[in-house]
Amino acid sequence: MDNENDGYVPSQVEAKWQRAWEDRGTNTFTREQLTTAERPYYNLLMFPYPSAEGLHVGNIYAFTGADVHARFKRLNGFDVFEPIGFDAFGIHSENFALKMGVHPMDLIPSNVRNFTRQLKRTGGMFDWDHAVDTTDPAYYAWTQWVFLKLFKAGLAERKEAPVNWCPSCMTVLANEQVIAGECERCGTAVEQRRIAQWFFAITRYAQRLLDNLEHLDWSDTTRKAQANWIGRSEGAELRFPVLDATGADSGATLDVFTTRPDTVFGATYMVVAPEHPLVDSITSGAQRAEVEKYRAEATRKDLVARQKVDKTKTGVFTGGYCHNPATGQRIPVWVADYVLMDYGTGAIMAVPGHDGRDFEFATEFELPIVRVVAGPDDDADTPLPEAYVGPGTLVNSGHFDGTDVADSVRAVTEWAEEQGWGTMRVNYRLHDWCISRQRYWGPPIPIVHCDACGPVAVPESDLPVVLPRVEDFKPDDSGVSPLARVEEWYRTTCPECGAEARRETDVSDTFLDSGWYFLRYPSTDFDDRAFDQVMTKRWLPVDTYIGGNEHAVLHLMYARFLTMVLHDLGHLDFEEPFTRFRAHGLITKDGSKMSKSRGNVVVPDPIIEEYGADTFRTYLMFLGPYEEGGDYSDSGIQGPFGFLHRLYDSVTGAQDGPPDPDVERKVHQTIKQCTEQIPNLGYNTSIAALMECLNAVRAGGRTAARAEVEPLVPLVAPFAPHLAEELWEALGHEGSIFDGAHWPDFDEAKLVEDSVQVAVQVNGKLRGTVGVPKGAEDDVVVGAARAEENVARYLAGATERKVIVVKDRLVNFVVAS
């Protein structure tokens, strides 16, 4: 390895340039530079959670792809800001700390140090002077500030909501700790408990979050995932009068949301969720015991188990009735857990004839099934062996009989509206964002509870509300946050009336930390504001954000929501944070996701040790299309390793003199390819083009002319930045290539070949090729094609019907024999 014949020693080259970058501040901005940058380009990557295991290949893949983009933009003259940070709060760290018996306040700093060391070795163009750590009070003071902004705007609400509760461990569980309805630690069935929690009213922004998607330059898949998550559906709210014990109208209504108001004539019963507030008043005395038993069972099941689709439907009759305002008939009200409290109104009108779930339930409990839609081959009396959900016309529907279902949603709703029991309505499946965590490792929610004043905001001047060091931070059987055990911390006075009061002891969701971090980066030089107006104007919104699909929904949605809110409150002049978002693919090993249990985890440190970061980066980018990912193979890295060595040899050994015309053409073709493909994340094909070009340069063992290889150095720089610096220096330049070099231009005139190989087909089958001058007239090409020996054999004795000529590419003789 240390052989003196081999001039390229990656470890030495990389150490040298990493030191130089740090000494010269190549990758960092001063506050002054951030303020005056002329062509600002904000290149964002998803900041990592600093695990104890260290950086994994997936991190490096994600960051390198973003870094290649950053370096490409920089070589194209932009002032590229590529900050980095640590998303270090949250349940992962807390659980790991619990397992190891270390305090997170000790664990996280050592993890961060290790990550920092590893990240620096990968050669990313990170601005370490503007790093953030979400667990730093100087950061989370402003996370708490964001909370207060929403609170004061009336967008933070406290309401009761179910949490997962393990009756054996006696503790609240996060959703990810519930595996198939059981506690991940002890296997006990998880229950639901209702406690008061803080919610952000993201549902009020549902329509805007949906509408804006249209104009964002984001991957289609990500936009669709967001749209599905928001889940807009159009329909109607219908109000069914509740009957009292005597069968008379009680004055109350049971309201339902339906996307099929046109099938209201087929609603033969109603179903309410077990948690529905009207269950008590609707249930008759005789049924009360049974209903109570069912409700108790339903709440004992956790949400995961309850929502299993394939289980048979369960439910009980309440003994109460509604009256179907369309048919005038009395219909029973049931309680069943297939109706969810948190979608729509928590109650449905059941139309078993035309809804699969209702059909199943009606069959189970022998409830009437009525056909109200007839398909093309049906009439009003055709039996229904299963729910019919296809197109057709209404039947058994009074004066709507014969109406096409396509037109009837609106018609029926308008009719219901005239009669006062229906309204057009849009419903979303997006839920309000629960940000309360009954946990220790997060920023305390900056609220004080006062008996007289209620929940009161901590004054901004008192921020941060510092998370105290608590040695026993394990969740316990109290069902409240560990902070609720620290009396000297939670006892305080009301900021409004001065009375004795108690701090909120829940901490906030990690997604709140990461929901605004991109606003903080350019302003880390300011400790008296979350984000500075001048910096924000210059740098935001983010120009390109590259990250994993696993955050395509939640993280990006929350970040968009917070940005919209801060915009509406006058703190930002844009409402979408990420102009362009691209999701990278997944890197697999032996065809499957890397995981400890599979034992196929690739550990990056030894690879960088052996081959260097440049080779590792180049290999990762070469594996497959960046947006699709690829499969990691241990031996594949040899390709890029050899390529970079050969490049080093050719550049450092280049001679003065004129370039070979064929090689020069190849160089220009390569410049064109890289220029067009790199900004679109076509990294694998760009690297392939560079390899092909170098193969042409070195063909037959020839020595390169300087002019042939010089342009290749900036082209390879995004992938192999250290080597590029070394070669740039070897070519006699001073300073960093990322400051001194320009992305090379290609010359259209130098791209064209003077002769081309034209494929010759007979009846679509390739029978030969002929070399002709580029742009030759059709008859010349056809003549040459006809003369080709093998082609002539196929044409002899056949009748030519037609000749197709594609200029400079192909001739096809269509013949009959």
Added chain:
RNA sequence: GCCGGGGUGGCGGAACGGUAGACGCGGCGGCCUCAAAAGCCGCUGUCCGAAAGGGCGUGCGGGUUCGAAUCCCGCCCCCGGCACCA
């Protein structure tokens, strides 16, 4: 079930409707070397053939076209996400 994304050599993957398999790995043979590393040269989809050449080949079945991996219709399989959403 629904929504995405895919199925191309031994492997990772290339291919504006126009010579399928670029580039790389692996394999085989050779050069250099005391040896190794690095490097270099040649071959490498498959079947028939000594060669020239030919047959077959992009998950399966149809279709459009002079020509289909690519476009259309109907299936099958894999991966990711959501999942009783009324």
